[in-house]
Amino acid sequence: MRGPLPVKRALQEVLAEHRAAIRDGAAVPATDALIAQARQRVARTDAARLRVVFNLSGTVIHTNLGRALLAEEAIEAVGAAMRSFTALEYDVDSGGRGDRDNIVEDLLRELTGAEAATIVNNNAAAVLLSLKALASRKEAIISRGELIEIGGAFRMPDIMKAAGCKLVEVGTTNRTHALDYEQACGLKTGLIIKAHWSNYAITGYTATVDDATLAQIAHAHGVPYMVDLGAGALIDLTRYGLPKEPLPQQSLAAGADVVTFSGDKLLGGPQAGLIVGRRDAIARIKKDPLKRALRVSKLTIAALEATLRIYASGHRLDERLPTLALLARRPADVRLACERIATAIEKALAEAFIVTIEHCASQIGSGSMPVERLPSAALVIRPHRKASGRIIEQLQDRLRELPIPVIGRIGDGALWLDLRCLRPCDEAAFVANLNVLVTA
Ligand SMILES: *Cc1c(COP(=O)(O)O)cnc(C)c1O
Secondary structure, eight states: OOOOHHHHHHHHHHHHHHHHHHHTTTOOOOOOHHHHHHHHHHHHHHOOSSOEEEEOSSBBSSSGGGGOOEEEHHHHHHHHHHHHHOSSSOOTTTBBBTTHHHHHHHHHHHHHHOOOEESSHHHHHHHHHHHHHHHHTEEEEGGGOHHHHHTTEEEHHHHHTTTTTTEEEEEEEBBHHHHHHHHHSTTEEEEEEEOOOSHHHHHHHSSSSOOOHHHHHHHHOOOOEEEEEEOOSSGGGGGOOOOOOOOHHHHTTTOOSSSEESSSTTTTTTSOEEEEHHHHHHHHHHHSHHHHHHHHHHHHHHHHHHHHHHHHHSHHHHHHHHHHHHHOOOHHHHHHHHHHHHHHHHHHGGGGGEEEEEEEEEOBBBTTTSSEEEEEEEEEEEEESSSSHHHHHHHHHHHHHHSEEEEEEEETTEEHHHEEGGGGGHHHHHHHHHHHHHHH
């Protein structure tokens, strides 16, 4: 347990650090500055461990920073579900037992054209559960180009092992043909799976097999065809000037039996794994004992339903879904934000740094569309003197030590603050936060 830092200890720490710095030739700080630093330190240790931060990293769907920002409707629904009893697994019409998946199943059927749907804790769980339920003790056929690793712990060969499937790799890293799958199919085949290249790209001399052909091959051998889409956009993102991303409804229309995707990537909802597909395949998945262990809470169901309702309404999506709003934000708009904030930053940093506004490129993040970049604008902070050692790293540390930590990115000897994810409604708080830097 780490309680609030006592004031005396905070002062002792600050004094000890300054004594060491003074021995190394630093100037003696003013008493006011010492007190402000100690105050900041106490406030910091008193704050919740799950810190709210400013994400100016340039990556919108940042896994280490909690991925999607949720819609107001979703936030309200979660609040209501926390405060009240809810008919989570209760059929209000009949008074009998209900199923938590049913709350979002109709919406997912409507949005993706699937016959049925089920929800688990995240997409990794969705892939694990689907593989286990459909193909355990059998062979799962996958292209050598799709043996993906997502964020360290999710590696397709390991997930297959955990699901009890025997991995059968076909084709080569850059080219896989229909015949490769055909020849691998046999009596032990449990399913054919395609995994979306989320966080890498294979370009040049390449060949992949489309969903329709893979579904046909699988069905000719009496086994299901499964697609792990990863990011899972539900709408055509090119409408908002974003790169094209495959949609679950397209894989389903092409004959896929099961499609899995994340709730908190491009969908912009809560962390969840969505499994949509044919009624019989989903029924097998729901019957697996592992489903109970991977099920989601009422909070997830509440947030997911509210998010899916926004999609179903088709109304002002890029205003109501904050993640989509950030992704679709125009570079000129980000530049205006830079212009509004620049003076406050300059003032906070005093003389030691030069602040400029420059073009930069944001990343979508979370493995979604790894090659594509979104043109954006950044406040770029450089030290006046070139050879100033670790001065930029030290500045980055100071920004992270603010009451609301500011997360930027170092590049070309400068600190880049990509303002794409600083929403206009957060600008005042951002400036107020910087004032602490001035007094420190
Ligand atoms: C992100 C991703 C996963 C893991 O999803 P989580 O929701 O992070 O568990 C699995 N497969 C692909 C292709 C992904 O992009």
